[in-house]
């Protein structure tokens with residue numbers, strides 16, 4: 001469902017992604033771990049085309065894009081639009097629209113991007129709010145919700161796009177410890193449903209539980225990748241072993 005090949009991303013002199021290749025098979029969960037600044041968020045942002053890679057190839061669902069130095073490939077609007085309907089991202093800071101109600105947040109993109117009628121979007125929105133246990137707050141505004149509730153609404157908003165792939169960038173890092181589990185529980189449920197997900201997380205126990213594969217990123221390279229058991233127990237990279245033992 002995701003095939004990234006030789007992705008490179010630079011900010012001026014700084015090569016943030018050096019040559020990243022990564023597959024996420026349909027129905028699989030891949031977690032990305034690594035220290036701060038290793039390029040985890042940049043990689044997710046490239047998958048979502050919030051950032052344009054400088055070179056490499058990216059296939060998401062049925063949409064293939066090639067990026068190159070020579071003639072920097074800027075996907076046209078229609079391609080972007082198609083890709084963005086296949087991928088949804090959940091951010092560390094929830095990023096809910098403060099002036100919209102919970103339901104308003106969830107129905108906005110399905111109406112604007114997918115072209116659903118308001119009535120269709122509401123039916124869909126209520127379904128996914130139910131799914132994350134937030135149906136009873138549909139008319140509430142984000143400021144009146146806990147962080148865990150806001151993040152569950154953000155997950156419902158991502159689901160309402162009915163994407164082929166879900167991206168999560170440290171979805172629980174901004175939460176008070178007692179709110180982490182309600183969000184991890186929702187993500188775990190989505191994994192059990194067989195959704196295709198790429199997840200950046202510092203929750204090692206969770207990554208281990210939920211992932212088919214774990215990738216350890218170091219200075220813009222995938223330094224170790226494999227099953228959770230491999231990455232957490234028998235990694236060949238000394239840096240990966242150190243990282244895992246330091247956060248465990």
Ligand code: ATP
Pocket residue numbers: 011014016034035036037038039040041042043
């Ligand atoms: P963290 O765990 O702290 O979230 P990360 O692995 O997600 O870190 P990135 O946010 O991908 O790391 O950043 C990787 C590197 O790229 C860092 O050195 C960062 O300063 C740099 N960087 C990220 N975004 C930009 C930008 N828009 N302009 C310039 N440099 C950037």
Ligand code: MG
Pocket residue numbers: 040041042
């Ligand atoms: Mg990050």
